[in-house]
Amino acid sequence: MxxxxxxxxxxxxxxxxxxxxFFVAGLVVVFIGEDPxxxxxxxxxxxxxxxxxxxxxxxxxxNFIFTGLAVAVAFHGSLFNIGGEGQAALGGVxxxxxxxxxxxxxxxxTFPLAILSAAIFGALWALVPAxxxxxxxxxxxxxxxxxxYIGAKLLGFLMNGPLKKEGSMAPESRRFEDGAQLPFMQxxxxxxxMEMTRTPLNISFFVxxxxxxxxxxxxxxxxFGYELRAFGFxxxxxxxxxxxPVKITVITMVVxxxxxxxxALNTVMGEQQKLxxxxxxxxxxxxxxxxxxxxxxxxxxxxxxxxFGVLYQGGTELAFEIPxxxxxxxxxxxxxxxxxxxxxxxxxxxxxxxxxxxxSRGN
Amino acid sequence: MHFxxxxxxxxxxxxxxxxxxxxxxxxxxxxxxxxxxxxxFNEASFRGAxxxxxxxxxxxxEFEIQSDAQREQALRRFAQQGNNPxxxxxxxxxxxxxxxxxxxxxxxFAIVDMVVDLPNVRSVVFNEHEGSYxxxxxxxxxxxxxxxxxxxxxxxxxxxxxxxxxxQGVKAVNADATVIQNMTGTTGAAWNDPVKGGELTRxxxxxxxxxxxxxxxxxGRGVLQAAADAGILGIGVDSNQNGMQPGKVLTSxxxxxxxxxxxxxxxxxxxxxxPGFSVLGVAQDGVGYAMDDNNKxxxxxxxxxxxxAAKAKIIAGEIAVHDYTSDDSCPVS
Numbered sequence: 001m002x003x004x005x006x007x008x009x010x011x012x013x014x015x016x017x018x019x020x021x022f023f024v025a026g027l028v029v030v031f032i033g034e035d036p037x038x039x040x041x042x043x044x045x046x047x048x049x050x051x052x053x054x055x056x057x058x059x060x061x062x063n064f065i066f067t068g069l070a071v072a073v074a075f076h077g078s079l080f081n082i083g084g085e086g087q088a089a090l091g092g093v094x095x096x097x098x099x100x101x102x103x104x105x106x107x108x109x110t111f112p113l114a115i116l117s118a119a120i121f122g123a124l125w126a127l128v129p130a131x132x133x134x135x136x137x138x139x140x141x142x143x144x145x146x147x148x149y150i151g152a153k154l155l156g157f158l159m160n161g162p163l164k165k166e167g168s169m170a171p172e173s174r175r176f177e178d179g180a181q182l183p184f185m186q187x188x189x190x191x192x193x194m195e196m197t198r199t200p201l202n203i204s205f206f207v208x209x210x211x212x213x214x215x216x217x218x219x220x221x222x223x224f225g226y227e228l229r230a231f232g233f234x235x236x237x238x239x240x241x242x243x244x245p246v247k248i249t250v251i252t253m254v255v256x257x258x259x260x261x262x263x264a265l266n267t268v269m270g271e272q273q274k275l276x277x278x279x280x281x282x283x284x285x286x287x288x289x290x291x292x293x294x295x296x297x298x299x300x301x302x303x304x305x306x307x308f309g310v311l312y313q314g315g316t317e318l319a320f321e322i323p324x325x326x327x328x329x330x331x332x333x334x335x336x337x338x339x340x341x342x343x344x345x346x347x348x349x350x351x352x353x354x355x356x357x358x359x360s361r362g363n
Numbered sequence: 364m365h366f367x368x369x370x371x372x373x374x375x376x377x378x379x380x381x382x383x384x385x386x387x388x389x390x391x392x393x394x395x396x397x398x399x400x401x402x403x404f405n406e407a408s409f410r411g412a413x414x415x416x417x418x419x420x421x422x423x424x425e426f427e428i429q430s431d432a433q434r435e436q437a438l439r440r441f442a443q444q445g446n447n448p449x450x451x452x453x454x455x456x457x458x459x460x461x462x463x464x465x466x467x468x469x470x471x472f473a474i475v476d477m478v479v480d481l482p483n484v485r486s487v488v489f490n491e492h493e494g495s496y497x498x499x500x501x502x503x504x505x506x507x508x509x510x511x512x513x514x515x516x517x518x519x520x521x522x523x524x525x526x527x528x529x530x531q532g533v534k535a536v537n538a539d540a541t542v543i544q545n546m547t548g549t550t551g552a553a554w555n556d557p558v559k560g561g562e563l564t565r566x567x568x569x570x571x572x573x574x575x576x577x578x579x580x581x582x583g584r585g586v587l588q589a590a591a592d593a594g595i596l597g598i599g600v601d602s603n604q605n606g607m608q609p610g611k612v613l614t615s616x617x618x619x620x621x622x623x624x625x626x627x628x629x630x631x632x633x634x635x636x637x638p639g640f641s642v643l644g645v646a647q648d649g650v651g652y653a654m655d656d657n658n659k660x661x662x663x664x665x666x667x668x669x670x671x672a673a674k675a676k677i678i679a680g681e682i683a684v685h686d687y688t689s690d691d692s693c694p695v696s
């Protein structure tokens with residue numbers, strides 16, 4: 001299937017998909033009687049037009065990098081990890097446990113421990129479905145999605161029990177003390193004498209970028225990555241070649257779960273500075289679209305995560321600026337983009353392939 | 364004549380002064396998870412803001428949050444853009460407001476259902492137990508089976524306060540009555556789950572309840588629907604919900620969130636915004652019961668007389684309705 005040039009595969013098709021998605025979303029906006037161009041302008045300037053907008057966009061991007069990488073790693077082993085939502089929720093518990101215990105110290109101490117703890121909690125939540133897949137053949141799509149529900153209920157129990165702030169009616173933990181609050185980007189800018197508007201963008205953005213590099217090294221530069229890709233391409237051949245399927249499945253899912261769990265660093269320790277019930281905000285599911293769009297490559301995931309960051313921040317601005325476009329409409333617009341970019345990719349791919357085929361015949 | 368003229372001039376001047384203030388204030392309101400059109404709690408705060416807009420012509424900004432995580436973002440964004448006052452209704456905004464209000468000491472904030480002790484925050488709480496007591500009396504007087512029901516939203520002390528007041532009202536009329544109590548859930552989703560609300564109501568009907576009171580925000584739609592379908596009576600909450608299932612809703616426990624929102628905006632406009640905290644009970648008409656064309660055939664004059672008498676006694680202090688949140692317990696169940 002190398003019928004189209006690489007640039008068309010990587011740039012033209014995503015662009016056409018995006019264009020179609022915005023076209024249909026524009027129709028939705030017209031349908032409720034608002035100006036689609038104004039809506040588009042608010043979305044873009046709201047997401048990229050100021051340091052406030054960019055800060056929020058990159059904050060959301062950080063979430064999507066983690067969950068997108070998580071799905072991408074599993075994809076390479078042809079494992080479909082839909083459990084990012086639950087793994088990230090449990091990652092939040094991991095962060096909160098460290099932060100609530102050690103927030104009297106300094107963030108330089110709590111942060112590495114929280115990274116470790118978030119990764120371990122997320123990994124453990126992925127370990128059970130991985131084991132069931134590897135040993136019992138229970139399909140990972142079913143088990144991971146079920147574990148999302150178990151995770152949500154478990155978090156609900158913890159937030160109404162052991163982790164709940166005393167005397168509060170809301171299901172949330174107490175606020176972390178200074179020792180477990182990550183530096184925000186405006187603080188970091190301040191160290192270099194620059195000024196930035198306050199946004200929740202924090203140091204875990206850099207952790208996400210480092211994770212992109214580490215995932216690239218793992219998948220394309222390590223022996224394990226080679227085994228993983230071989231396993232993903234052709235399982236019987238890989239097993240015949242002596243690759244242990246149980247080991248590959250379990251390790252891949254553990255890495256995937258750890259990446260998803262680390263998302264909680266950004267939301268729990270960075271933004272909220274306390275554990276709340278829905279700190280994941282659907283990022284676990286968006287990660288699937290991000291990985292699909294990014295072709296499971298760290299660079300692609302990064303770019304797709306930025307796009308979804310723009311969509312999320314732009315969508316929120318839209319809700320602020322045009323109240324007639326309700327929160328449900330925003331979700332509709334975001335869903336249309338996911339639909340066109342992820343699920344309906346072949347809608348554009350086949351005509352484009354046909355076009356290139358005709359062009360090459362013409363030559 | 365001179366007097367009248369000067370009066371008119373003063374009024375005009377006052378009007379102008381009002382107009383100049385009007386240009387200055389940019390109020391904002393943020394709704395809670397149930398959504399603006401939940402027909403109940405959030406819709407009451409929406410109506411308060413709308414009334415302010417109609418009377419003054421001043422536009423307000425609004426936002427519906429999608430998740431708990433957005434609370435601080437919404438508050439901070441409105442504050443950063445110079446909106447003042449910023450009004451929110453919902454106990455769950457407590458910790459977000461503590462953080463944001465401290466960052467913006469020059470902005471006025473108002474919060475309903477929660478007390479935030481900061482010099483720029485006005486906190487408004489209601490004596491829901493008193494209003495619930497009154498509708499509890501009506502439920503007991505109307506019930507033929509001697510069994511009535513209560514469906515709460517999220518299981519928190521605030522909602523138990525509703526339940527406890529209701530049970531006290533029921534027992535005041537019929538000491539042998541049974542009250543079946545159910546809560547919808549333990550998370551914010553419990554405010555917006557009409558399907559589960561309907562299921563809980565049907566199960567209460569199966570146990571013999573013939574009047575069911577809900578304090579569950581958007582979930583209450585399902586409660587009132589299920590009650591109407593089963594041929595029994597529901598009792599609405601927060602807004603006047605008598606018209607939701609006409610002839611099938613006995614009354615509604617009014618909680619004037621709209622007044623709290625309206626007052627916060629109006630006081631800011633008139634430069635009379637005061638922080639601190641206030642409690643609105645039956646004495647201040649902050650809570651009460653709803654009578655209109657939809658339920659006038661359901662409520663006899665005897666019932667109204669009895670409830671009015673109880674209301675007068677509560678105001679006079681002769682009836683003390685126990686507040687669940689005062690000691691986290693209820694003397695009756």
